[in-house]
Amino acid sequence: MFLKSSFVLSVIAAASYTCQAQSQLVASQIMASAINMDGIEANFMFAPLANNGGAQVWIEVKSGLSKKFAISPTGGFEYHIHVNPVGPNNDCMATGGHLDPTNVGAAKCLAAKPDKCQEGDLSGKHGELKATESGAIPPQSYNDKYIKFSGETTTIAGRSVVIHNNGTRVACGNIYPFKQSSSPSTSTNSASSAPGGEVQSQHSGASGGQVVVTMAMAVAGTVFGALMAL
Template structure:
């Protein structure tokens, strides 16, 4: 959608209270495309999945289980003033570049949850806005949904050793913020044969050029 290609990965912290977040924008967020006076693109976790035909309007409002609302601007120094899904409010907008690409962006978000019907980010969606207008969206799915399996079935809870990630998520293990929870390329217990993680370890989303999730 709008030639925006990006990858988002959310890794739960050990205590379950928050997530490590890694984002890579491959293309689409150009200075020519940006309409905001600041040259930035807001992005959020929205409460519902993407609708048919990549309908970003179907994603509803920002994920906001504590009902913070939008009347008061999010103050990153006071997390209680921010909606759980207001990622750009807490961590800054994507700033447009001439090429439209951005290097890996990494941070910790202590509000994100992987459990609870009202609080979990699983099964929801990421939406990128261009001066309020929704210009790209995709669903948040288990990371294993994005792997390809050369010569093997995708069935089962453990990924085969030759499973491959799409280009948008390549190089994930080189991200310092994720080293503490290195569950993507190897298991947390390397003595277990170096097998890849189960489906529930990590949530991810890929915004493809056509605006659909790569599976």
């Protein structure tokens, strides 16, 4: 990571104000998904908001989702949280359907009425990943009130993120607990456990730490509070 040292300095510089700004995040329970298959690389992070207030979501697409690849005329890619983890050999079909604990079903999700959407229909609630000719998709962050971190049927833990191209599943990655020890940006902490745990064993290999560092560089100023509180 060529920007790592400047990133660490930024964390220190930003520390005084981000503690206050991000105090509502329950950073110890951050979940992450690092997709890396078929040339598509994308990172997702889900940080719980206090009082079961949903999640702050960070998304960074690093490669693979160019407008040339998109079948959709808008160049957009849908993405969702699916109920099951990724199958062997990156089998995205094994992820099953969308996370939908309230049985909304296939009803059209309107961004203006996110309470009527499936919990896992992230692009329905927040818009598709909009590709450009070059494939550069701006990093984004938003809050989603409906994402849950507990409950057998509602939690996003142990599930997966799937990216679609006009319906077809083109890439997927498991959602696993982010562990601070894997983060090179928190090198003052001892590395006590492997990142990800069992869920990540089917995963492409990127560590939670890499997710956070790249995410933090992409969404500078947002993730610092999460890192501090870990």
